[in-house]
Amino acid sequence: MGADREGGARRTPTRAVAYLACGVVLLAGCASMPDHGDLRGVESTPRQDTQVRVFAVPPSEDALPPQIVQGFLEALTSDDPNYETARQYLTDRARKSWHPQRSTTVLANAPGIEVDWAVNKEERDTFAFLLTGTRIATVDAEQSYAPAGGDYSQQVQLKRDKKSGQWRIDRLPEGIVLGQSDFQRNYMSVNKYYLAANSASGASSQLAAVADPVYVRQRVDPTTQVVRSLLEGPTSWLDPAVLSSFPTGTRLAKGGDPLTPDDHNKLTVPLNDKAARVGLAKCNEMAAQVLFTLQDLTPAVDEVELRAGGAELCSLDTDGATAVATRGPVRSPEYLYFLDEKQRVVRIRSGSTTAGAEPVPGALGEGTRSLRSVAVSRDERTAAGVSLNGGELYVARMEPGAQLGEPVLVSQGKTEDGRLTTPSWDAQGNLWIADRDPAQPRLLLLQAGKNEPLEVEAPALEGRVKSVRVAADGVRIALIVEKDGEQSLLVGRIDLDEKVGEPASVTVRELRNAAPELEEVTTMSWSGDDRLVVVGRAKGGVLQLRYVQVDGSTPKAPAPDALTGVKEIAASEDERLPLVAYSDDGIVRLPSGAQWQTVVKEGSAPIYPG
Template structure:
């Protein structure tokens, strides 16, 4: 679809026209063509903005709209603005026009949705966008731009059409759980996609995840020659500079590379280190050869979820109260969280007008933690570092302001430590906090907005760093959030038109769920990999598996006040 530009019959401006959204990763035609002759300045500018999304051959398509001097000297920066598909191109006011009749100034006006950073990650934002371009009439009568911007601007749909989203994989700080880092690479030439992904992997995590993840690739690792496909169909990744790494580390490196490449190739991957197999006895890798590195971040199939109803905890599987005081009325349960392995419960309990935290084995008595407040957010568990480990860290937010992690002590007790959340609190009070099941990120509801931050751990402190408001200005009234996957969130809102939404962790897009059958307000939501999503509305509990499905009544919906939760 061609974005309709301004025409000669409307000398003052061109009307905004929406471009239909294309699926992420669809590749535009890379052929560089001269613009049609006799385009008016408004259309030249509009077409230049759209062509700017094609990075192939040093932005050759966009350079076609520049005059000779600008075309030779233009050096686009490493940061690009992604703007809404609806934008205007307008002439400046008469008093601002150049004296030369062969020059006009055209303003591009729209909404900035975010930026594609130098690290190839998307940073969401929402603000007015304005770009001022000088357009000159050339000796052949054609209008061309003479002052192209340092930072490219490209419409959302054109960005989607020309860039491929790739999860680049790193590891959690203290375990071998893989963590996806969403990045965007140019889709053309397609043959170079694997090399671009490997380059991103070698350059380390995005700015957002620095300090929150680790890479087993040692500093100084590079490729010896190009990432190429052999005549027998293997994609060769020739590494160099790995040094003396243990067999276990080499297997982690292999997993990193193969998992990161699965989005851009179906070839088997031949991993070499200085000409030899990276892993002894295993030169060629298929994606199915990589063992699971997410087991610690995924609840077992037998853990079907719980719900808080009327101060007690019941099973989502059969609706029955669970064993122990939490299910039998011994505590006045406000909210709760089950550890990922299912063996422990953290409970927020109402106590004489205040709330306090209890932690204990599932189905048994839970000890009181020395943590009280007017309100405590529903707890959330940090994953264990090993399969045989016991979960020993629970997070909650006291009175919307103090983020606390509660740690197991050597004598079996629990003690609270403050988390540095200064950057998040500048946005507002925190009413919901959910740690990702890999422990590297936190999703929060802050002042009714959906926020994601990285969890950065130092020797004696933990910080929530780099908070990002997802779909700012579009997604409001958020009341609850959970992790559908490692890179995808689902949220419940007070918005009647989209009470339940799905959002990637970088906030590039927003997908509303079908609102049929739901009776707003939706008050709670829970999700986990491979599980149906469960929401609570004013009539009870409902389930669906993905966007577009009609919500089905949950078979054990007791009350509109039920609050469902999966382990995590």
């Protein structure tokens, strides 16, 4: 190629293209590319220990176009904080227009490279390739993960500098593109925490903390990354339902060092002057948000001190944060509930290893009506039961002498499968249920569990609701929805509009698939701030127990031990409590670090409060 630059013997364009394409075959270990098109590739970057740092390699002298593209893609998988090495593969113009932080595209495998023969014809100082693959997800500028599908094909165009003779990338897709294994190695899911807009307010009331999952690069100062993301505010999906106690415009103070806890696990967070005048109560809420957000990171953070203008604003430890706001249930469930062989509501201590079930106080424990499902309020004072035929919903206090009364809701469905679902209580004491009547399918809310049913709007809902579970934060709702023979798990945001003198309006918005790889989900339950446990089947597979993240990403926790014949599943947002199921073996439980254990042989419909 030196002869070309110096005006010697010139190759024809066709021969030049062939030479460049063949150059890839000579590369060994230069970058991670799968077999694709007319270029030989190698496997994607092997999974490595998460503590091992990966460094990028700058372009070599007189590197060919395929080497430049492969080297650039390899640099995207490194731990270079600002992608400075990757930028060395770009022209000056491309460096100015490329914004890696704006998006990340995740492919099933490392990007394939194909020569774009339609472009590479006569021009000798430019060369184009196509990056190809199967798209499985995107991470946007807010660091929010979303499952995606379809083919990926984007052009990368190189240009040879007339003075130096070096090839560099001149046009490229915005953001980052990498394979799934590299994404899982480089990135980690972290929950930011905001406060539910519908939380009770007042000196004696606690706020509800709501998880907002984002992805950060796990070996590029994740503590500073996630605090900066927290200050920038919630993701667009969650924003309408939550509040941040940080004043608008609050950011980390300029020129500060990376955020690192001291030897006593105390983290000092210097803020700009926007936060300088907050009161102590508001500052404690801010510190609680930071503590909740950093709880799963390493190194551990047990106390947060917020500073602004050179002065301390407040300091809060984990106990103080728990007093300010709650994550998950306000209190750990005291009992596990289920139906015995007489279709009565019975209970055992939630951590008990013995059967010893006792009927709950009141009519539902006396067997006045035979039931098929039950839900217990989060304060464990009230229960709602659906009759054995699925047609009536009863609500009764769980106290001695409490009467059952008339049903608060009656379905007109003609079959059991076309009547009422299992109900679910939210943190405000409201009762949610779906009527599966094909003639009039509805999602309903009974305020305080007794008022006239309010029909919940769900503009994007297509199909029939088969199951309903409301999260402890009262902001998110999980639905199993049947459409065209498939049962999907959807998570939506609850928007509550209450105006003085007017009926409340409730809408479930922006439903998204939390288990896109499953074509059938039969039962589910919330199991923590950001995940659910489900029984589901992938295409061509068998029913399995598994965890799913609310954003549809790959869960951090391994799947629960296998269990056959699971009909219903129950979990608590308090992750210390065992998973419980109704299976072919009766009611069974899965304590941490143990195998499935039988609770009772005869029983059904297990639930924790909620």
